[in-house]
Amino acid sequence: MVLKIIEYLGIVFGVIILGLLYGGIARKVIARIHRRYGPPFYQNILDVLKLFAKSNEASHGVLFNLGPVIAFTGVLVSLFFIPLGSFRPLFSFEGDIFVVFYLLVVAPLGMALGAGEGANPNATIGIARGLTLMLGYELVFFLSVLAPMIHYRTASIATLVTVQSAFPHWNVFPFFISAFAGLIALHGMMGEKPFDQVIAPHEIASGPMVEYSGKFLGLLQLYHAVGIIVETGLVVDIFFGGGNWLTFILKTFFLFITLVIINAVMPRFRIGQAVKFYWKYPLVISLIGLLIVAIWR
Amino acid sequence: MGLFKFAQSRSLWMMHFCTGCGAVEMPPTMTSRFDMERFGIAPMATPRQADILLITGYLTVKTLKRVIRSYEQMPDPKYVIGFGSCTLNGGMYWDSYNTIKRLDLYLPVDIYINGCMPRPEAIIEAFVKLREMIAKGEANGWKKYKENIKWYKENQAKVFDVKKWSVIKWE
Numbered sequence: 001m002v003l004k005i006i007e008y009l010g011i012v013f014g015v016i017i018l019g020l021l022y023g024g025i026a027r028k029v030i031a032r033i034h035r036r037y038g039p040p041f042y043q044n045i046l047d048v049l050k051l052f053a054k055s056n057e058a059s060h061g062v063l064f065n066l067g068p069v070i071a072f073t074g075v076l077v078s079l080f081f082i083p084l085g086s087f088r089p090l091f092s093f094e095g096d097i098f099v100v101f102y103l104l105v106v107a108p109l110g111m112a113l114g115a116g117e118g119a120n121p122n123a124t125i126g127i128a129r130g131l132t133l134m135l136g137y138e139l140v141f142f143l144s145v146l147a148p149m150i151h152y153r154t155a156s157i158a159t160l161v162t163v164q165s166a167f168p169h170w171n172v173f174p175f176f177i178s179a180f181a182g183l184i185a186l187h188g189m190m191g192e193k194p195f196d197q198v199i200a201p202h203e204i205a206s207g208p209m210v211e212y213s214g215k216f217l218g219l220l221q222l223y224h225a226v227g228i229i230v231e232t233g234l235v236v237d238i239f240f241g242g243g244n245w246l247t248f249i250l251k252t253f254f255l256f257i258t259l260v261i262i263n264a265v266m267p268r269f270r271i272g273q274a275v276k277f278y279w280k281y282p283l284v285i286s287l288i289g290l291l292i293v294a295i296w297r
Numbered sequence: 298m299g300l301f302k303f304a305q306s307r308s309l310w311m312m313h314f315c316t317g318c319g320a321v322e323m324p325p326t327m328t329s330r331f332d333m334e335r336f337g338i339a340p341m342a343t344p345r346q347a348d349i350l351l352i353t354g355y356l357t358v359k360t361l362k363r364v365i366r367s368y369e370q371m372p373d374p375k376y377v378i379g380f381g382s383c384t385l386n387g388g389m390y391w392d393s394y395n396t397i398k399r400l401d402l403y404l405p406v407d408i409y410i411n412g413c414m415p416r417p418e419a420i421i422e423a424f425v426k427l428r429e430m431i432a433k434g435e436a437n438g439w440k441k442y443k444e445n446i447k448w449y450k451e452n453q454a455k456v457f458d459v460k461k462w463s464v465i466k467w468e
Contacts (some may be wrong), residue, residue: 044307206341211345
């Protein structure tokens with residue numbers, strides 16, 4: 001029991017460090033695309049350490065302080081449902097994929113509660129945009145994940161990983177239409193450009209995070225770091241065949257860097273354009289993928 | 298504790314208060330040509346998230362109120378960089394009726410960059426110097442502001458209504 005707690009604490013710590021390193025490398029990659037030198041790859045770790053060393057941060061009430069805690073907890077709990085390479089998830093049962101979908105919504109809602117008490121108009125706009133964008137990508141993501149779920153008659157992530165154990169059996173090959181739509185949905189879920197309306201620093205001053213400083217902002221950075229691993233890890237488990245811990249890290253890394261490279265050369269959609277885009281092209285693509293699976297069976 | 302000190306000196310988030318003409322030197326400093334992100338310095342959108350307050354050039358009485366309000370909203374430790382001759386002695390606005398001449402009377406400035414305008418190289422040199430000062434524990438402007446708050450508030454009160462524009466309590 002004690003050993004298990006230590007093991008999972010180790011996993012959480014490792015995932016946090018890994019997510020921060022991913023973020024740092026992404027900043028380096030973006031800098032190289034802009035023909036800059038860029039910060040060192042461990043810059044995000046230094047940023048978080050600095051934020052936790054700050055004193056007298058502003059507070060606007062209990063819920064404001066709890067907002068980042070709820071967001072971080074939500075994303076940590078969803079981490080325990082996802083097979084991370086050779087590590088077995090803490091909770092694994094038939095239907096856990098739905099639980100993960102629900103838990104991924106907890107984090108933005110936590111931020112919405114906190115930012116709401118801050119009562120900054122920029123934060124309110126950011127939250128409204130975030131929840132609107134969610135209408136766009138959640139539907140597409142769920143429909144694209146539904147294709148392998150229907151084909152294998154399972155709603156458990158661990159089962160989906162075991163059926164695609166070797167290289168040519170990756171779900172991305174038979175379900176490439178659904179996987180394509182799923183990747184577009186992932187792009188919006190990660191908030192990369194052109195879908196970064198939620199934290200548009202030049203328009204609404206970093207949106208929901210506008211009033212947060214010091215330790216609260218540090219927690220939000222950690223939430224973002226774990227979120228990278230959870231979201232790319234979910235897609236890698238469903239479409240790219242999981243793997244052991246090394247291949248899992250490599251796959252999530254390449255998936256993330258691909259999204260970052262697209263992010264580096266894109267401008268930003270207006271929120272209306274983003275939702276319209278999601279409901280026009282990726283939704284149709286995912287429906288076609290679903291139809292093919294239904295006929296093929 | 299040494300690790301936190303190192304992180305504080307290597308990760309500086311900046312809010313640039315661009316009301317003066319010096320703002321025109323900031324875009325080249327941030328973008329590909331001079332790239333200040335390689336020193337871990339990133340522009341931030343709000344005072345809550347910032348460590349450095351960079352004041353680019355002259356401050357009118359009207360903007361000084363906003364600068365001080367922004368400064369007081371920043372979490373400790375925080376640093377002020379005075380940019381250009383206008384923050385030193387008024388510069389070319391030395392006889393203007395509506396600008397302040399010495400920023401030092403109203404805010405604790407940690408480091409000045411002289412020149413009109415300073416080039417991006419000078420700005421980056423100031424950042425590197427500030428980094429060394431933080432690592433050695435010499436950039437203590439924010440402590441100075443707390444200790445001498447009465448004196449600063451008296452000076453500020455000569456220019457505008459302090460009661461209305463301050464966010465911290467000092468009496």
